[in-house]
Amino acid sequence: MRFRDRADAGRRLATLLLNYGGHDTRVFGMNGGGVRVAYEVAQALGAPLELWVSRLVEVPVQPGSRLGAVAEGEGFFLNAETVRSVDVPASQMTQWMDAEAGEVALEAQRLRGGHPRMEPGASTAVLVVEGIAVEDLRVYxxxxxxxxxxxxxxxxxxxxxxxxxxxxxxxxADEVLCRHPVWALLTVEHAYDDFHGLPDIEVRQLLDRARERRPGREVPGAEVAGEWL
Structure with a gap:
């Protein structure tokens, strides 16, 4: 199975989540292309949409080596194999993680454009990503x-x-849903015909559009950065 683009992927993914429509559900799109996929899911479920930022943390002294990842909400994940192989003090690793956590906060602020972050609260929180390749630590x-x-x-x-x-x-997670699981996936873009980079302005427009319109309602002529909503 291949997806035409992220909007197509989101519409197909939404069919697996229809049981969550009409309930207290909040959809969170991971930064990058996840917001574009999540937009379609949120509209199909009649649920609010929010961004959730997560970033990889690499080892500066070993380019390409992934120490772990950090995310909003004080989400931290360490790659145990890398931790064992890197010959640096734990305090240095903590500094690397903290520095990237600061970048997470800045990216979230920039993409939300000053809007406060929507919290999951006592709802069902659905994290939507554009795909999960092998060892994608950001998802964790x-x-x-x-x-x-x-x-x-x-x-x-x-x-x-x-x-x-x-x-x-x-x-x-309490539940994991995937429209098209594959045995191995080294690069998510291989599953898409159109996998262009999602510019910040398009992410902001998607979030603004989700705030302005009632989820599930079609708005004729609505367009975001060249893609029909």
Whole structure:
């Protein structure tokens, strides 16, 4: 299965989540293309949409080596294998993680444009990502950040994902849903015909549009950065 673009992926993914429509559900799109996918899910469910930022933390002294990831909500995930292999003090690793946490806060502020963050509260929180490749540590950190905000239920939803990661992620979420699981997925873009980078302005427009319109209601002529909503 291939998806035409993120909007197509979101509409197909939404069919797996219809049981959550009409309930106290809040949809969180992970930064990057996840917001575009999540927009379609939120509209189909009649649920509010929010951004959830997560970033990788690399080891400066070993380019390409992933120490872990940090996310909003004080979500932290460490790659145990990397921690064992890097010959630096734990305090140095903490500094690297803290520095990236600061970048997470700045990115979230920039993309929300001054709007306060919507919290999961006592709702069902659905984290939507554009796909899950092998060892995508950002997803783990994002789930942990949302979990710390005490949602009633935490759901992870992805259009496409590596099967081995889905099994591991079942330990982090109450439910994991995937439209197209595959045995191995090294790069998410291979599942899309159109996988252009999502500019900040498009993310902000999607979030603004979701705030302004009643979820599920069609707005003729609504357009975001060249893509029909």
């Amino acid at each position: 950190a994002a789930l942990r950040g949302l979990r710390r905000r005490s949602p009633r239920k935490l759901v992870l939803a992805a259009p496409v994902a590596a099967g081995e990661e889905l099994e591991r992620l079942r330990l982090e």
